[in-house]
Amino acid sequence: xxxxxxxxxxxxxxxxxxxxxxxxxxxxxxxxxxxxxxxxxxxxxxxxxxxxxxxxxxxxxxxxxxxxxxxxxxxxxxxxxxxxxxxxxxxxxxxxxxxxxxxxxxxxxxxxxxxxxxxxxxxxxxxxxxxxxxxxxxxxxxxxxxxxxxxxxxxxxxxxxxxxxxxxxxxxxxxxxxxxxxxxxxxxxxxxxxxxxxxxxxxxxxxxxxxxxxxxx
Amino acid sequence: xxxxxxxxxxxxxxxxxxxxxxxxxxxxxxxxxxxxxxxxxxxxxxxxxxxxxxxxxxxxxxxxxxxxxxxxxxxxxxxxxxxxxxxxxxxxxxxxxxxxxxxxxxxxxxxxxxxxxxxxxxxxxxxxxxxxxxxxxxxxxxxxxxxxxxxxxxxxxxxxxxxxxxxxxxxxxxxxxxxxxxxxxxxxxxxxxxxxxxxxxxxxxxxxxxxxxxxxxxxxxxxxxxxxxxxxxxxxxxxxxx
Numbered sequence: 073x074x075x076x077x078x079x080x081x082x083x084x085x086x087x088x089x090x091x092x093x094x095x096x097x098x099x100x101x102x103x104x105x106x107x108x109x110x111x112x113x114x115x116x117x118x119x120x121x122x123x124x125x126x127x128x129x130x131x132x133x134x135x136x137x138x139x140x141x142x143x144x145x146x147x148x149x150x151x152x153x154x155x156x157x158x159x160x161x162x163x164x165x166x167x168x169x170x171x172x173x174x175x176x177x178x179x180x181x182x183x184x185x186x187x188x189x190x191x192x193x194x195x196x197x198x199x200x201x202x203x204x205x206x207x208x209x210x211x212x213x214x215x216x217x218x219x220x221x222x223x224x225x226x227x228x229x230x231x232x233x234x235x236x237x238x239x240x241x242x243x244x245x246x247x248x249x250x251x252x253x254x255x256x257x258x259x260x261x262x263x264x265x266x267x268x269x270x271x272x273x274x275x276x277x278x279x280x281x282x283x284x285x286x287x288x289x
Numbered sequence: 290x291x292x293x294x295x296x297x298x299x300x301x302x303x304x305x306x307x308x309x310x311x312x313x314x315x316x317x318x319x320x321x322x323x324x325x326x327x328x329x330x331x332x333x334x335x336x337x338x339x340x341x342x343x344x345x346x347x348x349x350x351x352x353x354x355x356x357x358x359x360x361x362x363x364x365x366x367x368x369x370x371x372x373x374x375x376x377x378x379x380x381x382x383x384x385x386x387x388x389x390x391x392x393x394x395x396x397x398x399x400x401x402x403x404x405x406x407x408x409x410x411x412x413x414x415x416x417x418x419x420x421x422x423x424x425x426x427x428x429x430x431x432x433x434x435x436x437x438x439x440x441x442x443x444x445x446x447x448x449x450x451x452x453x454x455x456x457x458x459x460x461x462x463x464x465x466x467x468x469x470x471x472x473x474x475x476x477x478x479x480x481x482x483x484x485x486x487x488x489x490x491x492x493x494x495x496x497x498x499x500x501x502x503x504x505x506x507x508x509x510x511x512x513x514x515x516x517x518x519x520x521x522x523x524x525x526x527x528x529x530x531x
Contacts, residue, residue: 128431128432132389133347133387133436134347134387134388134389134390134436134437135389137387137388137389137452138388138389138452138483138484141451141452141484142450142451142452143387143446143450143452144449144450154431154434156392156394173347173348173351173357173387174348174351174352175346175347175348175349175351175352176348178349178368178370179370180368180369180370180371180524181346181349181352181353181366181368181370182370183370183520183524184349184353184366184370184517184520184521184524185352185353185517187520188520188523188524197368217342218342218432218433219432221435221436222346222347222348222435222436223348230352232357232446232450233446233448234445234446234447234448235445236356236357236358236383236445237355237356237357238351238352238355238356238357239355240352
């Protein structure tokens with residue numbers, strides 16, 4: 073459902089840009105609102121969330137799907153944890169549909185999906201591994217590879233047909249579109265701004281994104 | 290080569306409905322799951338037994354094969370781009386990959402409480418606690434509980450993405466055969482599917498039959514289902530090359 077935000081950028085307490093193909097991590101406190109802005113359009117943003125105080129509790133795609141009986145994410149969707157608790161609620165969305173089945177690209181899965189010689193290409197899961205070894209707020213929580221599970225792909229369009237077909241379709245996002253969510257607990261956000269060049273998820277041209285946080289009104 | 294062969298049978302064991310089980314399946318062995326009553330569900334996870342950080346990966350499995358469900362010809366991919374196991378034969382046609390597992394709250398809300406004190410081993414069990422019990426036996430835990438496969442269960446999405454549980458997807462006697470293409474730790478629960486619409490708690494018993502199937506032949510139905518699977522089998526064969 074398309075809904076616009078009432079928040080103003082000049083009131084944001086965090087305003088950062090993540091370059092094309094890079095990881096990003098940060099903390100969003102209970103009650104704060106987090107926005108991901110697709111600056112140039114059709115950019116998949118692979119995103120994981122963890123309980124900031126106990127990373128064993130983390131975003132769960134299967135809980136989010138099963139508890140709402142719905143495979144796509146948009147305004148009103150609750151992002152559930154592996155313990156069945158609401159982590160965030162999507163409060164504004166000018167794109168209209170986000171994916172949580174497609175997962176993150178990886179060097180290894182690229183060899184399967186495209187060609188054995190695609191292994192050297194940059195990937196989201198390599199970004200997550202980089203964050204695990206370099207980002208203080210990720211390292212502080214002792215997050216390892218086994219905590220990298222099925223993620224959300226904001227701005228990505230992965231339609232599932234009634235007969236169970238699944239495809240990676242052209243993006244429905246565009247320059248300036250955004251998704252906004254209210255944190256229902258203190259969360260660590262871990263993002264890979266997707267560097268995939270083999271399918272249309274980034275319109276074959278990965279671009280930067282903007283991350284913003286507002287305090288509770 | 291990979292079809293069920295009683296002469297090559299290794300062992301047989303029944304997992305009662307609602308119960309949990311784990312075991313090691315070597316590369317080239319296979320498991321037949323037989324539903325002993327209708328409406329069966331097997332929530333199952335796969336780990337590389339020698340490096341348990343490598344495990345079944347739902348998104349990689351779905352996107353490699355452009356499908357939201359599994360049946361004959363499909364394989365389960367690990368997060369390392371290898372084929373862990375293959376659906377070599379299936380009388381059901383649809384096994385769910387996207388709905389996850391029942392937990393204690395879901396089971397209590399739907400079916401009420403039946404605990405050990407009042408019901409002994411007929412107590413109502415849930416898939417999450419069953420899988421965690423088995424995972425813990427192998428040094429794994431909550432952080433290793435990832436998106437699973439629900440054998441025998443079907444949930445489809447309409448054009449808007451709303452899910453509908455298809456009651457009666459499997460009947461007594463239905464079978465699905467999994468050939469193991471890696472050395473795999475199998476962890477499973479036969480508790481009800483989380484979206485099962487049945488009003489009563491009566492999870493089906495499931496018979497496990499193991500046999501020696503051999504590794505995937507050049508003309509294997511799963512290897513040749515798509516070019517992605519051909520590459521997945523090459524990755525797997527390179528892993529075991531010596």
